[in-house]
Amino acid sequence: MNKLGSMLAWAAVAVLGAAAFAALALSHGESVNSVWLVTAALCTYFIAYRFYGKFIQDRVLRVDDTRMTPALRHNDGLDYVPTNRWVLYGHHFAAIAGAGPLVGPVLAAQMGYLPGTLWILVGVVVAGAVQDYIVLFTSVRRDGKSLGQMIKMELGPVPGGLALIGVLAIMIIILAVLALVVVKALTASPWGLFTIACTIPIALLMGIYMRLIRPGKIVEASAIGVVLLLASILYGRAVAADPSWGPAFTLSGPALAWALIIYGGVAASLPVWLMLAPRDYLSTFLKVGTVIALAVGIYVVAPRLAMPRTTLFIDGSGPVFSGKLFPFLFITIACGAVSGFHSLISSGTTPKMVEKESHMRLIGFGGMLTESFVAIMALTAACVLDPGVYFAMNAPAAVIGKTAAEAAQVISGWGFTITPDMITQTATDIGEKTVLSRAGGAPTLAVGMAQILATALGGKAMMAFWYHFAILFEALFILTAVDAGTRAGRFMIQDILGNAYKPLGNTEFLPGNVLATVLCVAAWGYFLYQGVVDPLGGINTLWQLFGVGNQMLAGIALLLCTSVLVKMKRERYVWVTLVPAAWLLVTTLTAGAQKILSADPKIGFLALARKFSAAAADGKVLAPAKSIDEMQRVVFNNYLDATVCSLFVLLVLAMCLFAIKICLQALRQAQPTAIELPPGGVGASS
Amino acid sequence: MSARLRHRLRAARRAFLQVFGIPDFERYREHMHAKHPGAPLLSEREFHAHAIDRRYGAAKPRCC
Numbered sequence: 001m002n003k004l005g006s007m008l009a010w011a012a013v014a015v016l017g018a019a020a021f022a023a024l025a026l027s028h029g030e031s032v033n034s035v036w037l038v039t040a041a042l043c044t045y046f047i048a049y050r051f052y053g054k055f056i057q058d059r060v061l062r063v064d065d066t067r068m069t070p071a072l073r074h075n076d077g078l079d080y081v082p083t084n085r086w087v088l089y090g091h092h093f094a095a096i097a098g099a100g101p102l103v104g105p106v107l108a109a110q111m112g113y114l115p116g117t118l119w120i121l122v123g124v125v126v127a128g129a130v131q132d133y134i135v136l137f138t139s140v141r142r143d144g145k146s147l148g149q150m151i152k153m154e155l156g157p158v159p160g161g162l163a164l165i166g167v168l169a170i171m172i173i174i175l176a177v178l179a180l181v182v183v184k185a186l187t188a189s190p191w192g193l194f195t196i197a198c199t200i201p202i203a204l205l206m207g208i209y210m211r212l213i214r215p216g217k218i219v220e221a222s223a224i225g226v227v228l229l230l231a232s233i234l235y236g237r238a239v240a241a242d243p244s245w246g247p248a249f250t251l252s253g254p255a256l257a258w259a260l261i262i263y264g265g266v267a268a269s270l271p272v273w274l275m276l277a278p279r280d281y282l283s284t285f286l287k288v289g290t291v292i293a294l295a296v297g298i299y300v301v302a303p304r305l306a307m308p309r310t311t312l313f314i315d316g317s318g319p320v321f322s323g324k325l326f327p328f329l330f331i332t333i334a335c336g337a338v339s340g341f342h343s344l345i346s347s348g349t350t351p352k353m354v355e356k357e358s359h360m361r362l363i364g365f366g367g368m369l370t371e372s373f374v375a376i377m378a379l380t381a382a383c384v385l386d387p388g389v390y391f392a393m394n395a396p397a398a399v400i401g402k403t404a405a406e407a408a409q410v411i412s413g414w415g416f417t418i419t420p421d422m423i424t425q426t427a428t429d430i431g432e433k434t435v436l437s438r439a440g441g442a443p444t445l446a447v448g449m450a451q452i453l454a455t456a457l458g459g460k461a462m463m464a465f466w467y468h469f470a471i472l473f474e475a476l477f478i479l480t481a482v483d484a485g486t487r488a489g490r491f492m493i494q495d496i497l498g499n500a501y502k503p504l505g506n507t508e509f510l511p512g513n514v515l516a517t518v519l520c521v522a523a524w525g526y527f528l529y530q531g532v533v534d535p536l537g538g539i540n541t542l543w544q545l546f547g548v549g550n551q552m553l554a555g556i557a558l559l560l561c562t563s564v565l566v567k568m569k570r571e572r573y574v575w576v577t578l579v580p581a582a583w584l585l586v587t588t589l590t591a592g593a594q595k596i597l598s599a600d601p602k603i604g605f606l607a608l609a610r611k612f613s614a615a616a617a618d619g620k621v622l623a624p625a626k627s628i629d630e631m632q633r634v635v636f637n638n639y640l641d642a643t644v645c646s647l648f649v650l651l652v653l654a655m656c657l658f659a660i661k662i663c664l665q666a667l668r669q670a671q672p673t674a675i676e677l678p679p680g681g682v683g684a685s686s
Numbered sequence: 687m688s689a690r691l692r693h694r695l696r697a698a699r700r701a702f703l704q705v706f707g708i709p710d711f712e713r714y715r716e717h718m719h720a721k722h723p724g725a726p727l728l729s730e731r732e733f734h735a736h737a738i739d740r741r742y743g744a745a746k747p748r749c750c
Binding site: 088095 | 701
């Protein structure tokens with residue numbers, strides 16, 4: 001394209017984006033079409049990619065295509081493979097996209113669609129995409145080293161060790177909260193539970209097929225898997241209605257929690273080819289397919305946003321999560337805006353496959369923009385729902401009661417008019433007995449998706465199918481994450497145990513494996529169980545704990561990037577990573593401090609613990625606890641949550657001090673001190 | 687089928703396998719022939735078993 005044409009095209013994108021934002025901002029009192037929201041997001045991404053991404057590439061990082069990448073240096077046909085950039089972009093996106101961008105935006109929708117949208121868009125451009133891109137770049141220049149190794153190299157061994165402990169803690173919380181999302185979606189839902197239970201034999205069958213019957217025929221095995229999955233969704237309705245099977249698949253929350261804990265322990269002990277690999281392929285296919293279907297669905301159906309731009313709950317009194325817009329919006333929407341976990345993926349397999357340094361803008365920056373788009377679609381799906389239905393699904397029973405009549409009354413009292421009939425009708429439409437208090441994002445998103453997809457394909461009769469399809473699609477990759485995460489946690493725990501007693505660190509040593517697996521499952525299982533029996537819903541507490549941890553990891557990754565830029569003598573451009581790092585530190589430290597110290601028992605862990613402990617001392621039982629025993633448990637758990645939160649806060653403060661020290665040292669040097677491999681790769685270890 | 691179309695289909699198949707991280711035996715075989723001629727070659731069955739165990743054996747955390 002010639003220069004003028006290109007300028008005109010980009011001007012057109014800018015005008016279209018501005019028009020879309022205007023449509024969102026200027027809609028007083030009338031509902032806006034969701035197409036404007038999605039279009040505004042897409043235009044933002046294109047412009048950010050073309051201009052800010054290119055600025056980072058050419059000025060800040062000064063990528064150099066004559067440098068050897070790890071893929072070219074080691075090209076072994078297995079791990080290190082120079083890969084086409086579009087292919088690697090797809091691969092990287094499939095690796096970073098999980099349940100996170102689907103859950104956070106749905107919870108944040110309680111404040112209206114605008115706060116969430118703005119944070120997702122600003123956050124991804126300024127923080128998320130920058131983090132993913134620069135971590136990828138840093139890793140490629142260091143022969144594909146992992147985040148922990150790079151922190152050790154560039155900041156020192158103590159910060160390296162601290163980062164590992166932080167990653168382990170965050171992972172435990174992530175596993176607990178993801179498992180909790182599944183429990184919330186499947187409690188007393190025989191249809192849902194049946195289809196999810198079916199994924200286990202289906203995965204085993206696929207595993208045997210692609211290992212023993214037709215080795216390596218993964219696409220064939222997955223096609224069989226998809227057909228069987230669809231059959232299980234269709235058949236699930238009959239199972240749920242069956243007088244003897246229906247009750248057998250109707251489990252309470254605590255029973256499901258135990259089932260998941262046992263599943264996690266067993267699944268993580270099986271050979272990887274038997275269940276983990278087939279299920280991972282299956283969930284990746286479904287994930288990519290569903291994301292594309294949802295994008296097409298939104299444009300075809302063009303639903304109106306029923307949720308107002310902002311709701312009264314920006315003041316912190318919301319039923320879905322407590323706390324004001326600042327800082328809690330910024331930790332509730334983690335993935336989709338910026339996710340610390342991506343720094344582990346960007347320094348994992350992806351850097352070993354990059355062919356040229358100039359490809360990384362598409363892969364790192366572009367991959368994260370795409371994940372952000374998924375978050376925008378999740379937000380859209382939640383905001384398409386009637387706000388009354390949204391609050392009925394997401395507010396805990398302690399707030400809205402246990403019947404449709406009570407819930408309708410409370411929610412209408414907030415100004416979101418809804419009748420008990422509308423609530424029960426929604427449940428009937430999706431083939432469930434109740435939709436009340438199904439917090440956790442998945443069910444709300446599933447209803448929203450079902451509404452959109454059913455309008456596009458199949459009409460109302462298909463709503464129940466699409467709802468259970470959406471639940472299945474989310475649960476499938478959450479269960480994969482639980483399996484893979486438990487394995488990763490086991491390795492980390494063995495690493496730590498190995499320091500105390502050498503044989504325990506040996507991953508071939510069976511008692512060591514078993515001990516580490518049990519410790520890992522027990523750790524996340526404890527938080528899961530605590531969340532399930534928490535009458536306030538659990539998601540309330542755990543998701544915020546996860547958000548604080550995940551955003552702090554992003555802060556740590558951006559501090560590493562900042563130190564690397566300073567060590568490369570690019571301090572002129574240090575604001576590119578310093579500004580988002582500072583913002584993440586400010587929001588997470590404020591949120592962390594409030595979660596620990598706030599005098600409001602709805603927000604502060606210690607305040608709630610003290611309130612319950614004082615009442616228990618007087619022999620009083622406070623709702624929603626039902627006995628003194630339960631009171632004591634609430635007290636203990638809140639002290640525990642406060643401890644975990646303090647750990648995150650101290651960790652990030654320590655990392656901050658180390659980064660400042662290293663940056664000041666580097667500033668005094670006249671020459672670059674970053675520890676990169678030389679351009680030709682001389683002296684590289686292979 | 688023209689040679690060009692066959693070539694395109696093969697490239698598309700390859701890209702598809704790579705996006706989803708599916709081990710590609712053909713690519714491995716070509717790589718070994720080009721870079722390490724005469725070196726012992728894994729059979730197709732061994733290659734797939736090895737690749738899957740490697741991909742998942744490292745116990746990388748999945749993203750949230």
